[in-house]
Amino acid sequence: MNKRVQVGKKILSANEEYAQRNRQLLSQQKKVCLNMISSPGSGKTSILARTVGELKDKMGIGVIEGDIQTELDAERIRTAGAVAVQINTEGACHLSAAQVNTALHKLPLEKLDLIIIENVGNLVCPSAFELGEDGKIAVLSVAEGDDKPVKYPALFSKSKVLLINKIDLLDSGALVDFDVDKVKADARKLNEQIEIFCISAKTGKGMNDWYDWLVHVAKIRT
């Protein structure tokens, strides 16, 4: 039993060591880094593609795309106009700080204001692994249901921002049961400071407040 605990400690420390290196690199370069986490299909890549398209003339955004397989997401981000590095975890359920360290060295950091990491689609594991980021961004689509903060509290309790995405579905006449006020209240019970934006990456509704927040955050180190 003791042996198992030790192994767990070693794995966490190896990740923490790289997370610390990433923090130092980002701090030296005066860059801000965010770690976006959600279930598969909540719309992370669509949010990033639209965000990059809208903000590319105002600031330099670099994206690190984490996926189990495929380069599809990095290609979408490049099409939208930002530099993107794809990490394929080949089965692993979360990004590690070492993988992010390699990716950071592939990005033209000197040209960027903000680095956004899109983690592997997984509402559970990625929130347990620090990558050296300045903050986590949780994304929840209204199609996933309004019980998620209560059932998966770890991510919501650790995130700086919650993006409630696909709010266009609530106005569409589709049969989607999602009580926005309940989710806000449940998320704030876990995390008083969390900023919450209701958005649709598809229609653009609510995105301006998110952009304003990003522009503000990207300046905290400069």
Added chain:
Amino acid sequence: MNKRVQVGKKILSANEEYAQRNRQLLSQQKKVCLNMISSPGSGKTSILARTVGELKDKMGIGVIEGDIQTELDAERIRTAGAVAVQINTEGACHLSAAQVNTALHKLPLEKLDLIIIENVGNLVCPSAFELGEDGKIAVLSVAEGDDKPVKYPALFSKSKVLLINKIDLLDSGALVDFDVDKVKADARKLNEQIEIFCISAKTGKGMNDWYDWLVHVAKIRT
């Protein structure tokens, strides 16, 4: 490095040992067991609640509910009319065969024809841990997007059935991009034998074919 591999092997064997015990128990009792896996919010509990409600007079279904926290899902299943045992993993991202072994001993197996395990909402990790089940059921909601089989191939390549849920959204006028034929083709590229049913747990559309499959499968041991 060798040491790490050994530890990995030991953990897998411990799970495999319990999975084997579960297989023996289910075989002795002539019960069929399915392991339902998906992202959070794809509709696993809604599918099970409707299925239990429709089939409870035809067959005895017992449900093992896996969640990180809360007893919400087991309560929904009990309300629908089936016996349900809740497992709270307290942070773990998948059910283990040992947890399922404990739960199986809490179910009145002699009164049941079929046991369905609802795994923790996670499209990645649960598919790597055998629980002693006769087959895996993958669930994908159309709101998650049609790139999921390509991006998360492990589950789709191992499942007996794929339930494409929330198809009511495709008819609702909501802005949902989901090419059903593409998902079917991508899933079948990974797994020629996979059975695919397009359903709406909300409206009931397409559910009869799923019920027929379940009734057929529940009889394979009797």
